[in-house]
Amino acid sequence: MKVKELVEKFGLKVAAGQTGLDKEIKGGYCGDLLSEVMGNAGVGCVWLTVQAHQNIVAVAVLREMAAIVITGGSTPAPETVDKANAEGIPVLTYPGSSFELSGRIYAEL
C-alpha cells in the first residue's frame, strides 16, 4: 500500500511531506519513546505516535520510514512541518488513538 492510499482509506490529514506520498508502506510501528522506536521500527514502516515535535522527523529519516501518523488529535509543530517538507517525510494526523488506527491498518497490510 502506498502512503496516499493509506491517507484515503483511513481519512488521514496530510500535514506535511506531500512529496513522499508515493512511498510504499512495508509495515507499521507504534511508540512514543524515541529511542525505543529508533531501535526497533522497521524500514518502510508507518509510525504511529502522539509525539508532534520536530525531533520525530530525524527518527523517521534515519529509519527510512514511509510516513509518520500523529494520533490523538495533535497537530505537528511548525518546525516539524518545515523539517518534514525538507526531507519529504509525510506527516499525517488522525483524531483517534494509536490503538484504534493500528488495528485498522494491521488488518489491511
Place this chain on the structure above:
Amino acid sequence: MTSIHKSYHVAKNDFIHAGEASIHVKNLLKSMNYNQDLVRRVAICGYEAEMNLVMHGGDGELSVDVNSERVILEVADRGPGILDIELAMQEGYSTAKEEYREMGFGAGMGLPNMKKNSDALKITSEPGQGTHVSMTFYNKG
C-alpha cells in the same frame, strides 16, 4: 577505498538541528555503498550519541572515520561527565530532565542501544571534564 574523516559540531539544547549530523553520516555511508545493516546500526548509534550531546553533553563533536574495513564513530563533549558508567549502561537508567522525558527521550535506552548496535563501544568520562565515546562497526560485506 580511501579513508574519509568528517566532523560535526553538536550544540547543547539545539533540538532544531538535532539529528542532522547523523543524517549526514548515514547519507555518506549510503553513497559509499555500505550494506544496509551497517548503515542502520551506525544511524541508530549516531542518533543516540547526538541526542546525548544535545541533552547532556554541553557542546560537543560527533566525528566519523570510514574506510573499507570499518566505521568509527566518536563523540566528545565538555559536559558534566558520567559519574557511574556501569549504572548509566543499565537499561532504564536515565538522568534526563522531565521536559525531555515528555518529548519521548530519557527512557534509559540510549547507551544500551549503542552497545547493542555497535561491534565495540568504549566510554571514558571524567566528572566535570566531559565524556568521550568511541564506537566501531565492522564492514561484513
